Amino acid sequence: MSNNFLRRVDLIFDKDCDFKQVLQSAYQKSNDEIINELLESGLKGRGGAGFPTALKWKFTAEQPDPEKYVVCNADEGEPGTFKDREILFQVPMKVFGGMAICAKAIGAKEGYIYLRGEYRFLLKELESQLEVFHALLDEMKIPFRIKIIMGSGAYICGEESALFESMEGDRGEPRNKPPYPTVSGFRKKPTVINNVETLVYSFMIFRYGARKFKELGTADSRGSKVFSVSGDTPKPGIYELELGMTVEQFVEEFGDGDTKAVQVGGASGFCVPRKKFKDTIIGFEGVPTGGSMMLFNSSRSMFNVLHNYLEFFEEESCGQCTPCRVGCQQLKLGIEAVKKGEKHANYLEQLQKLAQTMKITAKCGLGQSVANSFFSIVENFKEEMIY
Amino acid sequence: MMAKQINLTIDGMPITVDEGTTILQAAKKLNIHIPTLCYHDDLCVAGNCRVCVVEMKGSRTLPASCAMPVAEGMEIQTNTIKVRTARKHIIDLLLSEHNAKCTTCYKNGNCELQELAAEYKISEPMFIDLVPHKNYQMDAYSPSIIKDDSKCIRCQRCVRTCEELQHVSALGVAYKGDKMKISTFFENPMFEVVCTNCGQCVNRCPTGALVERNYVDEVWQAIFDEDKHVVVQTAPAVRVALGEALGMEPGEIVTGKMVTALKRLGFDSVLDTDFSADLTIMEEGFELLGRLKKALVDKDPNVRLPMATSCSPGWIKFIEHTYPEYLDNLSTCKSPQQMFGALAKTYYAQKRNLDPAKIVSVSIMPCTAKKFEADRPEMRSSGYKDVDYVLTTRELAIMIKQAGIDFASLPESHYDSVMGASTGAAVIFGATGGVMEAALRTAYEVVTGREVPFDGLNITPVRGMDGVREAAVKIEGTKPEWSFLEGAELKTVVAHGLTNAKKVMDAVRDGKANWHFIEIMACPGGCIGGGGQPIPTNEEIRKKRAEAIYREDEGMPIRKSHENPEVLAIYKEFLGEPNSHKSHELLHTHYKERQRY
Numbered sequence: 003m004s005n006n007f008l009r010r011v012d013l014i015f016d017k018d019c020d021f022k023q024v025l026q027s028a029y030q031k032s033n034d035e036i037i038n039e040l041l042e043s044g045l046k047g048r049g050g051a052g053f054p055t056a057l058k059w060k061f062t063a064e065q066p067d068p069e070k071y072v073v074c075n076a077d078e079g080e081p082g083t084f085k086d087r088e089i090l091f092q093v094p095m096k097v098f099g100g101m102a103i104c105a106k107a108i109g110a111k112e113g114y115i116y117l118r119g120e121y122r123f124l125l126k127e128l129e130s131q132l133e134v135f136h137a138l139l140d141e142m143k144i145p146f147r148i149k150i151i152m153g154s155g156a157y158i159c160g161e162e163s164a165l166f167e168s169m170e171g172d173r174g175e176p177r178n179k180p181p182y183p184t185v186s187g188f189r190k191k192p193t194v195i196n197n198v199e200t201l202v203y204s205f206m207i208f209r210y211g212a213r214k215f216k217e218l219g220t221a222d223s224r225g226s227k228v229f230s231v232s233g234d235t236p237k238p239g240i241y242e243l244e245l246g247m248t249v250e251q252f253v254e255e256f257g258d259g260d261t262k263a264v265q266v267g268g269a270s271g272f273c274v275p276r277k278k279f280k281d282t283i284i285g286f287e288g289v290p291t292g293g294s295m296m297l298f299n300s301s302r303s304m305f306n307v308l309h310n311y312l313e314f315f316e317e318e319s320c321g322q323c324t325p326c327r328v329g330c331q332q333l334k335l336g337i338e339a340v341k342k343g344e345k346h347a348n349y350l351e352q353l354q355k356l357a358q359t360m361k362i363t364a365k366c367g368l369g370q371s372v373a374n375s376f377f378s379i380v381e382n383f384k385e386e387m388i389y
Numbered sequence: 390m391m392a393k394q395i396n397l398t399i400d401g402m403p404i405t406v407d408e409g410t411t412i413l414q415a416a417k418k419l420n421i422h423i424p425t426l427c428y429h430d431d432l433c434v435a436g437n438c439r440v441c442v443v444e445m446k447g448s449r450t451l452p453a454s455c456a457m458p459v460a461e462g463m464e465i466q467t468n469t470i471k472v473r474t475a476r477k478h479i480i481d482l483l484l485s486e487h488n489a490k491c492t493t494c495y496k497n498g499n500c501e502l503q504e505l506a507a508e509y510k511i512s513e514p515m516f517i518d519l520v521p522h523k524n525y526q527m528d529a530y531s532p533s534i535i536k537d538d539s540k541c542i543r544c545q546r547c548v549r550t551c552e553e554l555q556h557v558s559a560l561g562v563a564y565k566g567d568k569m570k571i572s573t574f575f576e577n578p579m580f581e582v583v584c585t586n587c588g589q590c591v592n593r594c595p596t597g598a599l600v601e602r603n604y605v606d607e608v609w610q611a612i613f614d615e616d617k618h619v620v621v622q623t624a625p626a627v628r629v630a631l632g633e634a635l636g637m638e639p640g641e642i643v644t645g646k647m648v649t650a651l652k653r654l655g656f657d658s659v660l661d662t663d664f665s666a667d668l669t670i671m672e673e674g675f676e677l678l679g680r681l682k683k684a685l686v687d688k689d690p691n692v693r694l695p696m697a698t699s700c701s702p703g704w705i706k707f708i709e710h711t712y713p714e715y716l717d718n719l720s721t722c723k724s725p726q727q728m729f730g731a732l733a734k735t736y737y738a739q740k741r742n743l744d745p746a747k748i749v750s751v752s753i754m755p756c757t758a759k760k761f762e763a764d765r766p767e768m769r770s771s772g773y774k775d776v777d778y779v780l781t782t783r784e785l786a787i788m789i790k791q792a793g794i795d796f797a798s799l800p801e802s803h804y805d806s807v808m809g810a811s812t813g814a815a816v817i818f819g820a821t822g823g824v825m826e827a828a829l830r831t832a833y834e835v836v837t838g839r840e841v842p843f844d845g846l847n848i849t850p851v852r853g854m855d856g857v858r859e860a861a862v863k864i865e866g867t868k869p870e871w872s873f874l875e876g877a878e879l880k881t882v883v884a885h886g887l888t889n890a891k892k893v894m895d896a897v898r899d900g901k902a903n904w905h906f907i908e909i910m911a912c913p914g915g916c917i918g919g920g921g922q923p924i925p926t927n928e929e930i931r932k933k934r935a936e937a938i939y940r941e942d943e944g945m946p947i948r949k950s951h952e953n954p955e956v957l958a959i960y961k962e963f964l965g966e967p968n969s970h971k972s973h974e975l976l977h978t979h980y981k982e983r984q985r986y
Contacts, residue, residue: 156565180458317566322437324482325479331519332482335517336517365453
């Protein structure tokens with residue numbers, strides 16, 4: 003790394019990890035000790051929403067129902083994100099290990115990996131790794147089994163409750179919340195659902211200890227995180243970086259010298275314009291991200307960028323709730339109409355109000371987060387929307 | 390165990406409710422009206438339309454009040470500027486996707502979206518009209534139900550109805566995003582899929598996306614044709630519901646006014662399906678006794694028991710699709726509508742000296758599946774189409790309004806003759822359990838010569854709204870010719886709503902049933918909750934209609950089918966005896982297996 007502020011770490015892809023030993027030491031702990039260790043680490047979910055992972059495990063552990071599940075959300079679908087694919091490709095055992103530790107903490111006998119339809123090419127290898135893993139569990143007398151369920155290519159199925167519906171063989175539509183998965187998840191049973199990266203970090207915390215993990219990052223954003231870098235960059239790829247850097251530091255490292263905006267967190271994330279690079283921290287105190295970092299240079303039309311995102315949402319909304327299904331169509335047609343001059347430029351304000359309604363009334367995170375890219379692009383690149 | 394009590398405030402007013410109550414239900418207790426669209430009393434909560442959002446202190450988002458359970462200390466505001474703006478946006482979004490040619494819509498004036506748009510004073514469309522961007526198609530091939538996607542607001546009430554209440558799942562959600570729609574298996578037309586035509590979806594659709602195929606114009610045409618003799622029959626459940634569609638309260642008995650209205654509309658003869666309901670009891674009762682004799686005395690291994698009723702055309706289509714191996718368990722009796730139709734163009738034509746070719750036979754039914762039933766190829770045993778047009782209760786209300794009749798102020802009058810006389814036993818066909826009760830009243834008396842041993846002929850165990858109800862009657866003191874039934878216990882079961890029909894049929898299939906006689910009605914509550922009945926419907930309304938049915942029965946001078954004088958006369962003059970050759974020719978039929986997919 004050329005940049006002093008940007009610390010590249012290598013926790014999860016480290017191949018020297020003694021997998022069995024980490025699992026053994028975790029299994030020697032009591033359930034409370036496991037959850038406390040995780041709590042101490044400050045790990046927040048790596049899917050983007052950032053819910054403290056330990057609390058998710060704790061709430062599920064507290065449920066009296068003896069039938070519980072741990073589910074690995076490997077339905078990575080956010081545009082510009084490909085880090086879970088890399089993790090599953092490189093260190094699948096650590097993902098399984100994270101699930102096994104979670105299973106111990108909450109009292110689950112079964113785990114499921116919901117694998118994105120487009121990642122079917124990973125299936126064969128994952129299954130052969132699972133055989134090795136299960137053999138090891140047998141040897142260690144751990145009564146836990148993992149199965150893989152394939153998705154069919156719907157973005158909405160990354161939303162946890164839609165994912166359960168899909169796993170149960172139904173149409174992938176989000177459920178009403180509450181109840182949350184910790185109370186009623188897969189098969190309406192208490193369920194921990196974590197994404198691939200969260201589970202890997204959970205496992206690694208039991209290798210390095212909570213304290214070491216906590217030393218990385220900031221008060222709000224502990225540890226390191228895997229980023230998938232794409233767009234106008236000479237260095238696209240997967241990088242594990244310490245949390246807490248500013249967008250400016252990120253652009254210094256990965257930009258092509260002409261970066262005008264960075265989309266943090268993919269289509270459902272935030273667009274940071276150049277003027278805000280310096281003051282914007284990548285993390286929960288600034289712009290949170292599931293890992294997608296897209297760089298745009300001056301050759302890009304931000305109208306086209308937004309239009310692409312809206313096209314994506316218009317198609318990937320499950321269509322169940324009104325604000326999301328119709329709202330996405332209206333936002334897309336709306337910016338087209340303004341661009342063509344069929345609607346006055348002040349129609350953008352109307353659309354922003356609509357996006358605000360979507361943000362507070364849509365049934366799930368998909369519809370709620372459309373407003374993120376819409377607001378940040380329309381506000382910061384208004385002239386590109388009109389002329 | 391007492392439910393835990395939760396304290397919260399809504400619009401500043403404190404209220405204490407049971408744990409598990411939703412905000413919507415709690416607000417209702419405070420007489421606060423929150424608008425809803427996808428919500429329906431009969432169905433599971435969906436939270437799809439988001440019209441019912443409210444503001445909840447401490448929450449970034451506005452939760453849907455229909456789907457959000459109360460929590461201790463919750464502070465809810467139902468009418469803030471934030472809530473109003475959001476609701477208006479949502480209504481506007483729905484309108485932008487909706488073919489809003491309200492003036493030419495069948496549901497004009499009876500549409501929940503229209504009401505909501507009026508309530509929120511949507512004067513100018515806020516967003517771009519999406520209708521021209523959609524490739525909307527209308528499915529108008531079914532004789533019963535028309536599906537118009539351009540009017541669909543995707544609330545999924547119909548999907549939930551079809552799956553939860555009916556276990557049919559003919560309707561489901563297809564595609565996603567902007568292309569998401571309510572569709573059928575492989576997007577086939579409704580008449581090619583497992584749809585039973587029950588119309589429960591029509592009854593719950595908030596807009597004009599699902600409506601009955603209406604034959605009002607055809608019937609007017611026939612009425613005004615001097616050359617035609619138009620007879621109309623009215624089903625038992627219509628007389629306790631029609632009033633609702635004409636501004637009266639649920640549960641009003643409007644039999645006399647309805648007859649007057651039909652006469653004023655210009656029908657040449659106003660007759661009663663109750664007549665053929667009584668006839669059905671005679672045919673079906675003797676058929677059951679015959680099957681029991683074959684099974685018990687003749688030890689005939691081919692006789693199929695339990696015998697199941699065949700009055701409900703939705704149920705018939707369901708069994709054809711879903712349990713075809715049990716088709717022989719069905720009574721071979723046609724439904725009262727079809728018995729009436731077959732007799733209208735034979736017996737009635739003879740008695741009135743009319744050319745059957747010139748008779749137009751119309752029926753007023755609480756049911757959309759009756760339209761399909763009338764169109765079945767089996768239903769032409771008079772040599773003509775036995776029933777030409779079937780109108781729902783709603784369609785009759787339309788005709789009454791169109792004719793400018795002030796229904797509430799009408800005097801009462803009596804049905805015409807012949808085929809106009811009825812009994813209390815026939816009236817109760819309208820409610821779930823009614824056919825069973827009517828059959829027992831007759832069968833017991835035929836076998837023993839005494840009235841069925843229940844207080845005042847009211848066989849209460851088969852009444853009510855429980856999904857599946859069992860009853861047993863011990864037969865004692867038989868007449869000599871029925872001595873083989875001495876001491877036998879006649880076991881019966883009643884189910885309404887096809888989800889309950891499935892429970893009964895699964896028990897039969899799994900050998901877990903020892904019933905002799907099964908009554909199944911496709912619709913919740915039986916015909917009083919039929920798919921052709923006034924909208925809205927919910928359990929409370931259905932109970933009121935059912936109570937009215939039993940009141941009507943209690944008030945009838947004759948309450949047993951075998952005492953209906955016109956029924957006795959038709960056997961003497963025309964049919965001979967129950968299950969005679971002629972009866973079988975005109976009043977019985979067989980059904981066929983249909984594919985599930």
